[in-house]
Amino acid sequence: MKLNEIGFVRGGYTTRKEAPRQGFHDDRLFTLEIKEEYKQAALEIKVGDLIQVVYFANEADRTALRTKPPKKEGKYGVFSTRSPHRPNPINICIARVEEVNDNIMVSGLDALDGSPIIDIKGYSQRLHDNLIAKYAIK
């Protein structure tokens, strides 16, 4: 499968070490710079929206299959974890739109500077709550 980035994250962390474990632990502002040819797909994104940002972690180790999670003993398969190191290093963050001008400014990412953006999706907390409620009943 071949993906073409729809834009790039600007103002991201310069090193993995600098990035927080979870994007929302930090108030940093990131710019989602959308390529000209995709801008009409982002026109309705507005301040206050929660969006799901999907980006490519191009510095990740794609050979990683087992990893030691920060707060656990021993190694776990990467598919049980949220480690950025995995065969297809696609990271998914829920971000909050803080400002919209020619680009989109968000908080809540954990991306390195220049990370290619793969996709942006609307996010509905209500839908999510319905899903979790259904699973909780089981």
Add this chain to the structure above:
Amino acid sequence: MKLNEIGFVRGGYTTRKEAPRQGFHDDRLFTLEIKEEYKQAALEIKVGDLIQVVYFANEADRTALRTKPPKKEGKYGVFSTRSPHRPNPINICIARVEEVNDNIMVSGLDALDGSPIIDIKGYSQRLHDNLIAKYAIK
């Protein structure tokens, strides 16, 4: 960016029309068939876990930039929606693990049969709640 599927969804819907709008609206059981070379990355996935399944919607229209959401008037940019039709048709579902044998059986997907699986991540409801709580305060 080039992705190599880590496996395939078996037992999925045969047509897009048959698929529910949200995976959790249906109790269908899907099999995540993980390729041999990636199985050690999935060893700790167990019954009852919530996981985030990332798959490729290979029948999607990748030229779609504007779309009419089912319950809304007029067209919206696809990056404000969760339409499967988008430049990089990566779908993300939270699924529940129902059975584990040589493969992993889950509910909660909305995938067509044979969809390539790109990634699986652990999912923490607690982390999610912390994130939403932080955004709600703003």
